[in-house]
Every structure is written in C-alpha cells, then in structure tokens.
Amino acid sequence: MTIKDVAKSCGVSVSTVSRVLNQHPDVSEEVRQRVLDEVERCGYIPNNSARDLVKSRSDAIGVVVRGTGNLFFSAVLKTVSEEIERYGYTMVLHYIGSDADEVKAGAILEREKKLQGLLFLGGRFDYTPSELSVIGIPFVCCSYTNYFGNLDEKDYSSVSIDDYATAYNAVTELIRRGHRRIAAVVPSKDDRSISELRYRGFLAALKDSGLEADESLIEETGGCFEMPDTYEGVCRLLDRTKDFTALFLLSDTTAMAAMKALEDRGRRIPQDVSVIAIDGLNVSEYAIPTLTTMIQPAEEMGRESVRILMNMLKDPSYTGHRLLAAPLREGASVRSI
Amino acid sequence: MTIKDVAKSCGVSVSTVSRVLNQHPDVSEEVRQRVLDEVERCGYIPNNSARDLVKSRSDAIGVVVRGTGNLFFSAVLKTVSEEIERYGYTMVLHYIGSDADEVKAGAILEREKKLQGLLFLGGRFDYTPSELSVIGIPFVCCSYTNYFGNLDEKDYSSVSIDDYATAYNAVTELIRRGHRRIAAVVPSKDDRSISELRYRGFLAALKDSGLEADESLIEETGGCFEMPDTYEGVCRLLDRTKDFTALFLLSDTTAMAAMKALEDRGRRIPQDVSVIAIDGLNVSEYAIPTLTTMIQPAEEMGRESVRILMNMLKDPSYTGHRLLAAPLREGASVRSI
Numbered sequence: 283m284t285i286k287d288v289a290k291s292c293g294v295s296v297s298t299v300s301r302v303l304n305q306h307p308d309v310s311e312e313v314r315q316r317v318l319d320e321v322e323r324c325g326y327i328p329n330n331s332a333r334d335l336v337k338s339r340s341d342a343i344g345v346v347v348r349g350t351g352n353l354f355f356s357a358v359l360k361t362v363s364e365e366i367e368r369y370g371y372t373m374v375l376h377y378i379g380s381d382a383d384e385v386k387a388g389a390i391l392e393r394e395k396k397l398q399g400l401l402f403l404g405g406r407f408d409y410t411p412s413e414l415s416v417i418g419i420p421f422v423c424c425s426y427t428n429y430f431g432n433l434d435e436k437d438y439s440s441v442s443i444d445d446y447a448t449a450y451n452a453v454t455e456l457i458r459r460g461h462r463r464i465a466a467v468v469p470s471k472d473d474r475s476i477s478e479l480r481y482r483g484f485l486a487a488l489k490d491s492g493l494e495a496d497e498s499l500i501e502e503t504g505g506c507f508e509m510p511d512t513y514e515g516v517c518r519l520l521d522r523t524k525d526f527t528a529l530f531l532l533s534d535t536t537a538m539a540a541m542k543a544l545e546d547r548g549r550r551i552p553q554d555v556s557v558i559a560i561d562g563l564n565v566s567e568y569a570i571p572t573l574t575t576m577i578q579p580a581e582e583m584g585r586e587s588v589r590i591l592m593n594m595l596k597d598p599s600y601t602g603h604r605l606l607a608a609p610l611r612e613g614a615s616v617r618s619i
Numbered sequence: 620m621t622i623k624d625v626a627k628s629c630g631v632s633v634s635t636v637s638r639v640l641n642q643h644p645d646v647s648e649e650v651r652q653r654v655l656d657e658v659e660r661c662g663y664i665p666n667n668s669a670r671d672l673v674k675s676r677s678d679a680i681g682v683v684v685r686g687t688g689n690l691f692f693s694a695v696l697k698t699v700s701e702e703i704e705r706y707g708y709t710m711v712l713h714y715i716g717s718d719a720d721e722v723k724a725g726a727i728l729e730r731e732k733k734l735q736g737l738l739f740l741g742g743r744f745d746y747t748p749s750e751l752s753v754i755g756i757p758f759v760c761c762s763y764t765n766y767f768g769n770l771d772e773k774d775y776s777s778v779s780i781d782d783y784a785t786a787y788n789a790v791t792e793l794i795r796r797g798h799r800r801i802a803a804v805v806p807s808k809d810d811r812s813i814s815e816l817r818y819r820g821f822l823a824a825l826k827d828s829g830l831e832a833d834e835s836l837i838e839e840t841g842g843c844f845e846m847p848d849t850y851e852g853v854c855r856l857l858d859r860t861k862d863f864t865a866l867f868l869l870s871d872t873t874a875m876a877a878m879k880a881l882e883d884r885g886r887r888i889p890q891d892v893s894v895i896a897i898d899g900l901n902v903s904e905y906a907i908p909t910l911t912t913m914i915q916p917a918e919e920m921g922r923e924s925v926r927i928l929m930n931m932l933k934d935p936s937y938t939g940h941r942l943l944a945a946p947l948r949e950g951a952s953v954r955s956i
Contacts, residue, residue: 308755342709350697351901353690360687363714372679372732375712377700395709418645509905535902542905564688565872568846568879570907 292320343371343591344397346388348404349380349506353535354561354578355403358424361584362401369592371398380506385409389416399591402426408474409433420594424587425578427603430474439594439601441587443560443608445476448576449483450490452558453530455574455610457491460619461528461556464488465499467515467540468532469507480532480560499526507532509539516543524549527556527619534561538569541615552617562611571614579606629657680708680928681734683725685741686717686843690872691898691915692740695761698921699738706929708735717843722746726753736928739763745811746770757931761924762915764940767811776931776938778924780897780945782813785913786820787827789895790867792911792947794828797956798865798893801825802836804852804877805869806844817869817897836863844869846876853880861886864893864956871898875906878952889954899948908951916943 289296294313301309302317309317343366347355359375366373374395378387384405391397400421408430414437423440456464466484469477488495503515512531520543529544531537537559541551549555551571559566562577583606590602626633631650638646639654646654680703684692696712703710711732715724721742728734737758745767751774760777793801803821806814825832840852849868857880866881868874874896878888886892888908896903899914920943927939 351694353693353902356690356693357688360714363712367713372711374709375700376704377697509901513905535905538902538905542907542909545907564846565690565875565902568850568872568875570879570882572879 288317288320292316341371342374342395342397343588344374344376344388344391344395344400346384346391346400346402346405347375347377348382348384348402350377352380352404352507353563353565354533354580355425357563357580358403358584358587361581362403362424362588365585365588369588380404380508385413385416388421392417392419399595401587401591406475407431407479409438411437414438420591420598422587422591422594424583426476427605429479435603436599436601439590439603441583441590441602441604441606443576443578443583444605445479445560446483446486448560448578448608449480449530449532450487451483451608451610452560452576453484453487454491456528456530456556456558456616457487457493459528459556459616462493463496463499463526464493464528464530465501465519465526466530467501467503467512467519467536469503469505469511471500471502477532484530498523507536509535512536512539513543516540517547520544520547520549527554528616529555529557531557531559534559534563534566534573534575537561537573537575537615538566541569541571541573551615556616556619558616560608562608567611567613569613569615574613574616575611576608577611578608582606625654625657629653678708679711679732679734680925681711681713681725681728681732681737683721683728683737683739683742684712684714685719685721685739687714689717689741689844690900690902691870691917692762694900694917695740695921695924698918699740699761699925702922702925706925717741717845722750722753725758729754729756736932738924738928743812744768744816746775748774751775757928757935759924759928759931762920763813764942766816772940773936773938776927776940778920778927778939778941778943780913780915780920781942782816782897783820783823785897785915785945786817786867786869787824788820788945788947789897789913790821790824791828793865793867793893793895793953794824794830796865796893796953799830800833800836800863801830801865801867802838802856802863803867804838804840804849804856804873806840806842806848808837808839814869821867835860844873846872849873849876850880853877854884857881857884857886864891865953866892866894868894868896871896871900871903871910871912874898874910874912874952875903878906878908878910888952893953893956895953897945899945904948904950906950906952910948911950911953912948913945914948915945919943 289299299317302314376391384402388400403424425442427440427442468481471481472478485495501515501519503511505511531540558574560576562575566573586604593600626636639651700710713728721739725737740761762779764777764779805818808818809815822832838852838856840848842848868877895911897913899912903910923941930937
C-alpha cells in the first residue's frame with residue numbers, strides 16, 4: 283500500500299493526498315474527508331514506515347524553566363530555542379514556579395509530549411539517583427550542578443558557572459577595594475541550592491581574607507530571588523544596623539531592588555554603600571548607578587547545554603559537565619575605601 | 620490488525636508494545652527492535668486509526684516572538700505558555716530579531732511543525748491580505764493591531780492595548796501636571812508600526828491641549844526599542860537642547876536607558892526632567908526613581924490571545940479583537956510644575 287494507491291482509490295493526485303496528510307489548508311473539506319476515510323480503510327502509513335512514524339513523533343526537546351520572572355533565564359532561553367531549532371528539533375517549553383518540583387514536571391512532560399531529551403533551566407542542587415529515576419531520557423541541568431546531591435557524574439550533564447567561586451570572587455573584589463564590613467542579603471543560607479552555595483562562597487571569601495562573618499550583617503529573605511522580598515530584607519537589615527560599607531546580592535534583579543531600598547532609606551551608592559552582585563544582565567547596566575556584577579555567560583550557557591544534550595541523544599553513554607567563567611563587569615556601584 | 624496481534628506475534632505483552640510505541644525507556648533494545656520490526660512488517664497503526672494519527676501530530680501552536688530582549692514579551696510568554704498547555708496543546712516557540720519578518724517565520728514554522736494555530740508576539744501594523752496569504756491557519760496578533768494595514772477584521776484576530784490612546788493618555792498626564800515643553804525619544808516617527816502609532820498619540824495629546832510640537836524636542840533613535848540606542852538618542856537631544864521639563868518614552872526599558880542618560884548628564888529626575896513611559900514592568904518599579912508608566916496588562920493579554928485562538932480553532936469563521944485598558948502606574952519620575 284503506497285501513497286499512489288491511496289491517490290488512485292480516491293481519484294485525486296498524489297500531491298493532494300500529501301497535502302491532506304500534512305494538513306495543508308488548500309484542500310476542500312470533501313476531498314480531505316475522502317482521503318482520510320481511504321487512509322483509514324486501507325491502513326496506509328505515511329512515509330511507508332512505521333518506524334519513521336514513531337521517530338517523527340519525537341523530535342521534541344522539553345525545556346522546563348523554573349521561576350517565571352527570572353530575567354537571566356529569559357536571556358538563556360533565547361539561545362536554547364535557537365540552538366534546538368538549529369539541530370532540527372522542536373522545543374517544548376514549560377514554565378514552573380520557582381519553588382515547584384522540576385523533576386516531576388519534566389517526567390510528566392516527557393510522557394505527555396514523548397520527549398527525546400530534557401533541559402532544566404534552574405533546579406535543585408541536591409538530586410538523589412532515586413529521585414531522578416522518573417526521568418527516562420537524557421537531560422542537562424542548565425545553570426546549576428549537583429553540588430549538594432550524590433549523583434554519579436556519568437548519570438547526568440550540567441552547564442553552569444561555578445556558583446561558589448563566583449560569589450567568592452565578587453566578595454574578594456569588595457575586599458580588594460578596601461571593604462571590611464560586608465553585608466549580604468540572600469534568599470536562604472541553607473536551601474541546599476543556589477542560594478546556599480553562593481552564600482558559602484561569600485563566607486569563604488571573608489574567611490580567606492581573615493575577616494569574620496558578622497551574623498548581624500546577614501539577612502535571609504526567604505522566597506526565590508523576588509525583588510519585593512529583597513527590598514524588604516534590605517530594609518530589615520538597615521533597621522538593625524547601618525554599620526556596613528558594602529552589600530553582596532546573589533542576582534542582578536535583587537541587587538536593583540536592594541539599591542532601591544538603600545536609596546529610599548537615604549543611603550547613597552556607592553558613597554555610603556557599595557553593591558555587587560552576580561548575573562550581568564543588560565538592564566542592570568542602566569541601573570543608577572550602573573551595577574557592578576559578575577557576568578553569567580547566558581549565550582554560552584544555552585549553547586553548551588544544547589550541544590551536550592545533542593551528544594547525549596547520539597550516544598547514550600555520553601555525559602558532559604561544563605563550568606563557565608563568570609568575569610567581573612565593572613560598574614559604578616562599588617567604590618574603593 | 621490490532622495491538623494484541625502485534626504483541627502475540629512478538630511474544631510480548633500488550634503493555635510492552637505500548638511502551639515501545641510510546642518510547643518509554645524501560646524496554647530492552649532487543650525487544651524494542653523486535654516490536655518495531657513487527658509493527659513495520661504488518662503495517663499496524665497505533666490507535667487503530669489513521670485519522671487519530673494525523674490528529675495526534677498536530678497539537679502544536681506556534682508562538683513567534685519578535686525581539687529577543689523584550690522584557691514585556693517575556694512576561695506575556697509565561698501566561699501564553701501556561702494557557703496553551705491548559706487547553707491541551709503544545710507550544711512551539713520561535714524567536715526572531717526585532718526587524719525580522721514574522722509572517723515568513725510563521726509560515727515556515729506552520730509547515731515544518733504542522734501547526735494548528737499561530738500566535739505572533741509582536742509584529743508589523745500594516746499587513747496586507749496578499750502578504751498574509753502564506754499563513755494557512757488561524758492566527759492572533761498579540762500586542763499589536765492592523766492599524767496601518769487593510770486587513771478585513773474578519774480575516775485575523777488581535778489583542779493589544781490601544782497604543783495611540785495609551786500614548787495620548789501618558790502625555791496628557793504630563794500636561795495635567797503642568798508640563799508644556801515635552802520631549803519624546805522614539806525609535807521612529809514613521810515605521811507604520813508601534814513606534815509611529817504611539818508617536819501619533821503623543822502629537823495628538825499636545826495638539827488637543829493647544830500645545831505645538833517642537834521638532835527640536837523630538838529625537839529618533841532608529842532600531843527597535845534597544846536601550847543603547849535610546850541612551851544615545853537622549854544624549855543627542857541634550858546636546859541640542861535642555862529646554863524641556865518632561866520626556867516621553869515608548870517603553871519601560873527605553874525609559875530606564877533615558878533616565879540613565881539624563882542622570883549621567885547631570886539632569887535630575889524628576890526635579891529637572893519628568894519621565895513617563897508605557898509598559899509597567901516589575902523591574903521599572905525598582906528604577907531610581909520608580910518609573911511612572913502606563914501598565915500593559917501582560918497576563919490578560921496572553922490569556923485573551925490564547926482564548927481567541929482556541930475559539931478560532933473550534934470555529935473557522937470566528938475572529939476576535941480586544942483592546943485592553945492600560946492604566947497609569949504612579950511612580951516618582953513625574954512631578955507637578
């Protein structure tokens with residue numbers, strides 16, 4: 283049974299049958315119905331191959347984005363989208379809340395959309411092998427690692443900056459500029475995730491410079507990098523103490539919220555308080571003053587994540603781990619004292 | 620020929636055949652191969668219906684996003700993604716440059732991904748019927764209209780704010796606060812698109828208040844709402860004249876770039892220059908000072924666009940047009956004089 287047989291039985295051309303099967307609009311409803319009836323009756327399989335059929339259903343790569351207001355992820359997503367298309371796959375995008383379970387979301391998406399591979403844009407740093415057993419396809423952790431978990435390096439892939447080292451470098455820059463009383467406003471000190479890891483880098487930088495971490499200079503905001511939470515956190519910090527010359531934030535948008543809180547409370551940046559963060563967003567270049575920050579390379583992160591995922595699809599035994607450099611972007615929010 | 624026959628021929632269970640066809644991972648390669656060979660040999664069609672098969676290939680809704688750095692579109696996209704999933708469809712996302720041809724991109728996507736419908740996030744305002752003849756499926760213009768074109772209202776759908784009226788209202792607010800010398804920095808005065816339409820609203824507000832538009836207070840930046848272009852444009856304006864008390868921008872991010880340029884040139888906001896814009900992004904609430912702006916309702920825009928598209932899929936004769944209200948968000952960037 284070939285497409286020619288179907289065309290002949292229906293009294294139409296081969297190209298008409300093709301148009302119906304490919305759902306082109308320029309076929310009359312009557313002809314469309316006739317062709318579909320015949321296809322169903324005779325059991326014709328498009329492409330003459332059930333295997334092709336099964337394959338054609340699955341050019342889908344799932345992308346689970348954790349945190350809907352994350353401007354850094356928006357930047358990564360653009361490259362991810364372009365790269366997935368360039369490799370001839372289709373991107374299936376799924377947003378979840380910043381505290382939702384991305385593994386569960388990925389597993390459901392895998393089954394519903396018959397995915398070939400998964401890319402997680404943001405997630406927890408403490409996966410266990412049993413938690414991940416629900417994922418049956420290759421996946422890449424984009425922007426995070428398994429730092430707090432116990433996965434075997436051969437069981438997953440990841441592309442991220444070194445969160446610990448980047449935080450360490452940011453705080454070391456503040457110290458190099460003469461700051462000793464350095465505050466930090468972070469979502470959490472112990473979330474077993476990005477916040478804890480960057481907070482640890484902050485502590486290590488202080489320690490390696492012979493400085494003591496002063497508990498009164500640390501403020502936890504809860505939540506997940508939301509600007510209002512950070513604004514409130516900085517206000518609480520200022521209510522408690524103004525005895526600090528620099529403030530470390532974990533992301534550009536929280537740093538912009540922090541600068542706003544400082545400004546609203548009459549603390550000038552950088553004259554009274556220097557501010558440094560991690561992200562390197564375009565929009566924070568236009569903050570007043572321009573934010574000094576460590577640049578997460580969004581494009582490279584997206585490109586590398588898709589490249590590694592494609593290698594995993596070709597070779598089921600392949601995994602890859604890349605830690606990308608996050609260089610300093612000098613702004614005007616840090617001054618030497 | 621049923622799934623039971625395939626299972627029997629292969630000597631495996633029905634659920635194993637189902638797992639192979641649905642590409643679940645927990646099947647040995649040997650069994651998988653055996654099942655696929657048998658499926659191919661006997662011509663079994665999953666679901667016993669070629670019609671279901673054709674249908675199952677096409678739960679895809681294409682979303683073409685024009686302009687990759689547009690923070691407002693990022694906000695809309697989140698809702699669009701959730702709504703498309705809620706209706707049981709799969710979103711296929713495609714980014715294009717801010718000056719790329721979204722109609723051509725949509726037409727290619729329609730064919731490559733066998734789309735059922737298309738949603739354009741951003742596009743030209745001057746489509747002609749012949750240009751759109753390459754699109755063979757229902758589509759919705761999200762965030763723009765056909766103001767400068769000659770489409771029949773029954774041939775497309777759109778959801779947007781009233782760009783002309785919103786610009787008119789923003790500038791009227793400046794006039795209400797006592798401003799008479801009002802400058803504008805816009806991508807273009809005559810792009811037959813969003814920039815021209817909002818610029819016309821600006822001119823109309825001046826005229827209706829008996830003010831004359833002063834050409835020396837208008838600066839075109841070219842480009843497409845990029846922050847660096849606007850920064851440069853404001854610098855050119857200031858090089859020419861400082862004789863204005865208020866500045867109108869067409870988007871929040873360009874307004875943030877404008878405030879940065881004003882600040883860098885020693886013009887205080889709002890003491891020396893009041894600034895107003897259109898968008899209502901979260902991030903501009905944390906600008907210093909908080910941006911006064913007209914709120915484009917991102918969620919409602921996304922939700923309405925998908926709802927209308929779903930109606931079009933059900934009823935090929937259905938089209939819908941919604942102009943959403945864009946209320947003022949009071950900030951601290953406008954003062955009364």
